[in-house]
Amino acid sequence: MSQQNFEAGFEDDPGPAVGTTRAPVMSEATAVADESWPKPLPEEAYHGLLGEIARAIEPVTESDPSAVLLQTIIAFGAHVGRGPHVQIEGDEHHPNLYAVLVGDTSKARKGTSWGRVREIFSGISGWPRVVDGLSSGEGLKYHVRDPREEPKYKKGTRTVEMVQIPGIEDKRLLVLEPEFASVLRQGARSGNTLSPTMRSFWDTGNSMSLTKNDPITATGAHISLVGHITADELRAELTATDQANGFANRHMFMCVKRSQLLPFGGGALSAEMLETFRTRLQRAASEAESLQAVGMSAAARDVWAREYPRLSEGFPGLLGAVTARAEAQCIRLALVYALADEADQIDACHLRAAIAIWDRAEASARHIFGSALGDRVADEILRALKAAGSAGLTRTDISYLFKRHETAERIGAALALLSRRRLAESHQKGNNGGRPTEIWTVPLCEKSEGSEKRG
Numbered sequence: 050m051s052q053q054n055f056e057a058g059f060e061d062d063p064g065p066a067v068g069t070t071r072a073p074v075m076s077e078a079t080a081v082a083d084e085s086w087p088k089p090l091p092e093e094a095y096h097g098l099l100g101e102i103a104r105a106i107e108p109v110t111e112s113d114p115s116a117v118l119l120q121t122i123i124a125f126g127a128h129v130g131r132g133p134h135v136q137i138e139g140d141e142h143h144p145n146l147y148a149v150l151v152g153d154t155s156k157a158r159k160g161t162s163w164g165r166v167r168e169i170f171s172g173i174s175g176w177p178r179v180v181d182g183l184s185s186g187e188g189l190k191y192h193v194r195d196p197r198e199e200p201k202y203k204k205g206t207r208t209v210e211m212v213q214i215p216g217i218e219d220k221r222l223l224v225l226e227p228e229f230a231s232v233l234r235q236g237a238r239s240g241n242t243l244s245p246t247m248r249s250f251w252d253t254g255n256s257m258s259l260t261k262n263d264p265i266t267a268t269g270a271h272i273s274l275v276g277h278i279t280a281d282e283l284r285a286e287l288t289a290t291d292q293a294n295g296f297a298n299r300h301m302f303m304c305v306k307r308s309q310l311l312p313f314g315g316g317a318l319s320a321e322m323l324e325t326f327r328t329r330l331q332r333a334a335s336e337a338e339s340l341q342a343v344g345m346s347a348a349a350r351d352v353w354a355r356e357y358p359r360l361s362e363g364f365p366g367l368l369g370a371v372t373a374r375a376e377a378q379c380i381r382l383a384l385v386y387a388l389a390d391e392a393d394q395i396d397a398c399h400l401r402a403a404i405a406i407w408d409r410a411e412a413s414a415r416h417i418f419g420s421a422l423g424d425r426v427a428d429e430i431l432r433a434l435k436a437a438g439s440a441g442l443t444r445t446d447i448s449y450l451f452k453r454h455e456t457a458e459r460i461g462a463a464l465a466l467l468s469r470r471r472l473a474e475s476h477q478k479g480n481n482g483g484r485p486t487e488i489w490t491v492p493l494c495e496k497s498e499g500s501e502k503r504g
Contacts, residue, residue, distance in 0.1 A: 089115070116150050384399075424466055
């Protein structure tokens with residue numbers, strides 16, 4: 050895959066020195082304050098080596114610092130492999146993570162942010178394979194497949210000779226999807242196995258199908274993912290099935306936008322700095338190879354005990370569906386931070402850094418999905434009611450929203466859901482002595498999307 054390199058052609062202008070700052074972009078889109086846009090990551094998130102790398106890149110790129118740091122975390126976790134893990138009851142959580150950067154096409158500098166991270170990690174010995182073009186579960190399994198036997202040829206019903214099919218020795222794989230919308234579209238196709246396969250790899254590292262047409266098995270795989278998408282594409286392509294089966298909440302969604310204007314591209318990191326980072330990353334990864342189960346220090350256990358109730362409480366609607374694995378995501382993030390510190394256990398600083406990353410991902414999901422309920426009909430009705438204001442909409446008006454393609458029962462169920470969530474209410478309006486008309490409106494006391502309560 051080609052790397053977007055915005056400093057190409059500007060070697061004579063090295064840009065700002067590392068450590069300098071630039072004024073943030075004040076484009077028309079960002080000049081008006083957006084209260085729902087997630088706040089910048091706090092200092093706790095920039096812990097240790099991974100934070101140092103992100104801070105070094107920040108002044109010489111237009112990319113969002115959150116994008117740089119999160120992709121640095123993903124890249125290091127992908128490089129470490131499947132050995133170290135945190136045991137939570139019967140589940141093992143390894144340092145492989147799925148993350149999706151959500152921002153405007155090109156203007157958010159999503160590709161640029163990955164290019165900066167890749168520049169560092171691709172120079173490390175043993176850097177795992179980076180692939181794109183996810184389209185099926187079978188294709189993904191093939192890249193991390195186990196060895197197997199299959200018939201070379203048959204004579205009638207009798208197998209004449211078996212042949213050995215080699216497997217993949219290095220089961221680490223980093224999937225980079227600059228067009229993540231296509232992944233969502235492929236996964237929504239009838240019969241496509243991409244979603245269950247990706248879920249299996251996130252959970253256990255194993256995937257197999259009990260069908261003779263798909264004999265490929267994959268065990269012990271260590272798959273990480275970085276996806277790029279726009280908010281409109283994400284809202285449009287994320288299906289009810291994705292929400293229900295847990296595909297979405299195995300991903301962290303992070304809102305990103307351009308952080309500053311560098312007309313001639315950012316300056317390059319020095320060769321000395323690149324080599325220093327690569328040496329430290331390789332040393333940390335080598336230390337991690339000897340680890341298996343990783344525990345928590347007493348200080349970390351205190352932090353986890355305080356934060357766990359908040360993380361596990363959850364939200365209603367679509368926001369709750371896409372953030373339902375908050376605890377697991379935080380544990381995996383904390384594990385990566387600990388391994389980068391060459392530590393053999395998770396400490397309080399690692400958990401605080403992980404929770405800072407997760408909190409911004411959660412705020413991003415709130416910004417993207419707002420008060421969406423995950424019910425397509427209910428969400429469409431709610432948007433229309435907000436647009437109608439105090440005038441409201443009649444049942445007939447609502448039916449016309451769907452060009453009468455939705456049944457009265459389906460619309461009634463959606464309105465009942467909105468009513469239960471106190472997002473819409475109905476009242477009767479007289480009709481010159483005739484049958485009253487039912488009018489639906491958004492309550493005047495409805496809270497903004499950014500102030501939803503957990504429930």
